[in-house]
Amino acid sequence: xxLTRTAAPRTAPCRDALLxxxxxxxxxxxxxxxxxxxxxxxxRALAVSPHRVATVTPSFFTPPTAFLPLLPVFPxxxxxxxQPPSSLPPRLVYSSGPMLLAIDVGNTNISFGVFEGEAxxxxxxxxxxxxxxPDEYAVLVRQMLALHGVDLDRIDSxxxxxxVPPLTDTMVGLVRRAFHQDALVVGPGIRTxxxxxxxxxxxxxxxxxxxxxxxxxxxxxxxxxxxxxxxxTFDCVTPRGEYLGGVIAPGIQISAExxxxxAARLHRVEIALPPKVVGRNPMHSMQSGxxxxxxxxxxxxxxxxxxxxGYPCRIIATGGLARLIAPQTESIEHxxxxxxxxxxxxxxxxxxxxRDGKTTxxxxxxxxxxQDDASPRSTDPA
Numbered sequence: 250x251x252l253t254r255t256a257a258p259r260t261a262p263c264r265d266a267l268l269x270x271x272x273x274x275x276x277x278x279x280x281x282x283x284x285x286x287x288x289x290x291x292x293r294a295l296a297v298s299p300h301r302v303a304t305v306t307p308s309f310f311t312p313p314t315a316f317l318p319l320l321p322v323f324p325x326x327x328x329x330x331x332q333p334p335s336s337l338p339p340r341l342v343y344s345s346g347p348m349l350l351a352i353d354v355g356n357t358n359i360s361f362g363v364f365e366g367e368a369x370x371x372x373x374x375x376x377x378x379x380x381x382x383p384d385e386y387a388v389l390v391r392q393m394l395a396l397h398g399v400d401l402d403r404i405d406s407x408x409x410x411x412x413v414p415p416l417t418d419t420m421v422g423l424v425r426r427a428f429h430q431d432a433l434v435v436g437p438g439i440r441t442x443x444x445x446x447x448x449x450x451x452x453x454x455x456x457x458x459x460x461x462x463x464x465x466x467x468x469x470x471x472x473x474x475x476x477x478x479x480x481x482t483f484d485c486v487t488p489r490g491e492y493l494g495g496v497i498a499p500g501i502q503i504s505a506e507x508x509x510x511x512a513a514r515l516h517r518v519e520i521a522l523p524p525k526v527v528g529r530n531p532m533h534s535m536q537s538g539x540x541x542x543x544x545x546x547x548x549x550x551x552x553x554x555x556x557x558x559g560y561p562c563r564i565i566a567t568g569g570l571a572r573l574i575a576p577q578t579e580s581i582e583h584x585x586x587x588x589x590x591x592x593x594x595x596x597x598x599x600x601x602x603x604r605d606g607k608t609t610x611x612x613x614x615x616x617x618x619x620q621d622d623a624s625p626r627s628t629d630p631a
Contacts, residue, residue, distance in 0.1 A: 349408070353456065353590060373397070407424045446493050464484075474565055476588075505518075
């Protein structure tokens with residue numbers, strides 16, 4: 250059994266000490282199998298003292314019954330502990346600056362990113378479950394970030410972009426319960442720094458605006474953002490940094506699910522690159538149609554958009570399947586898995602309140618109109 254202890258900083262002598270425990274069961278002497286890691290869990294001690302007991306909180310384990318009888322309450326020792334095996338992830342130590350929590354709520358997954366300044370330190374995901382309560386999400390997020398060694402007390406701000414309205418208030422509640430902060434929500438009234446030329450700016454998805462802001466910051470020219478999400482979106486930004494609009498197409502996953510559910514003799518396959526375009530069995534044939542067919546859709550739409558826009562534009566991709574499809578196209582020149590989180594950081598910085606609490610109208614960047622704004626276009630600073 251391997252134990253490691255992460256001591257609390259000197260500035261907070263009463264904080265908990267976090268320990269990681271791995272239990273390895275060696276194979277029989279005649280077997281060539283490697284040792285089996287049956288459990289990995291965290292111990293949080295109320296105080297680093299040989300006379301105080303530790304509480305045991307499992308993080309994950311396989312199988313469940315393998316280690317439950319092995320969890321007695323035992324005292325801690327302040328002496329030196331053996332080093333963990335090299336297979337365990339190291340616990341990183343960061344500087345003492347404040348951190349920003351960026352939350353991107355999608356239809357399938359929720360992404361949580363922790364920024365320190367401009368650096369994205371960690372990026373974790375969870376399922377977009379509408380049945381979870383804010384308290385459940387608060388416990389989940391704190392545990393995920395603690396597993397990566399994030400000092401939760403340093404998260405002093407948060408920003409949320411959500412395309413799932415029932416989860417927006419849930420995420421706001423999560424931030425209040427877990428970090429005791431009020432989150433900034435991307436929506437009407439937020440300063441974007443980007444004029445929105447959509448017919449009705451209030452109908453643009455928050456994730457599309459966030460992606461456009463981050464993409465223009467990257468390109469500093471005309472740009473098209475391809476986001477491979479539940480729906481695949483193509484968002485166009487002019488060389489002057491104006492959001493034009495774009496295209497919404499069915500996502501790869503839901504397109505494949507429609508094929509699997511409507512064709513009786515075609516079974517579900519992994520969405521992966523086939524060995525050849527010409528499939529020699531049903532699995533490879535379907536994979537070829539899904540991957541190369543979708544790459545053709547992306548290539549065709551990017552070409553049409555470039556011809557219609559009439560100005561040079563770069564094309565950047567993001568989303569879960571971007572790295573699968575982008576190499577099969579000639580138009581996409583860059584893939585950024587964290588584009589949406591970067592855009593959230595930029596929007597948070599643009600909405601920081603000055604020290605004197607005042608913002609002059611002439612200096613305020615364009616905003617998403619409020620719900621009661623009768624103007625269908627937002628082309629001038631608010």
